[in-house]
Amino acid sequence: AQKITQTQPGMFVQEKEAVTLDCTYDTSDPSYGLFWYKQPSSGEMIFLIYQGSYDQQNATEGRYSLNFQKARKSANLVISASQLGDSAMYFCAFRGMNYGGSQGNLIFGKGTKLSVKP
């Protein structure tokens, strides 16, 4: 069974600095995808970025980028130029691409709470 791990329960970063949030996964699937979501204190889940296992380049979306290291099975989220509004919980999620049964469902990590200091 797939497993996804976020080892940092909480992190602090100074405003305007970059921060990396760790995510590792364990799978034997050759094809899969990694998602990152942000959950601010208001509670909603906001999709940030996606990385496919066969994508040729690391994903980027504005200030968000993925440091994807397939051999190490890690998909770390990098937030550049942190802003106060980045303070939130961040969740990494795994999806296997074997579409049979429940393999298309998302498996979430336990999350990392990021606090941005002014």
Place this chain on the structure above:
Amino acid sequence: NAGVTQTPKFRVLKTGQSMTLLCAQDMNHEYMYWYRQDPGMGLRLIHYSVGEGTTAKGEVPDGYNVSRLKKQNFLLGLESAAPSQTSVYFCASSAGTGRVTQYFGPGTRLLVL
């Protein structure tokens, strides 16, 4: 465009009471999901549906039932609530799987006394 909506936003139940959580989406998505979020646990899948009239069990289905009679609605039922079901419940929908993300509702906070 409302996206995914959930009703109610907050509810207090006594042990043994029943209730139904309603999820509605206006994006014509085939797939719908119910998750629960507990402190330090991330989101765990309760049940999901891959289309109107279909449902399937997720990771933590015990104590819950679901129905998808209409494509736009996905109902989550608690027949006999227990304190262990105190949680925040999220509904999500998606157009498919693969690279497609899920869109989440605002959540329902449930307290079972």
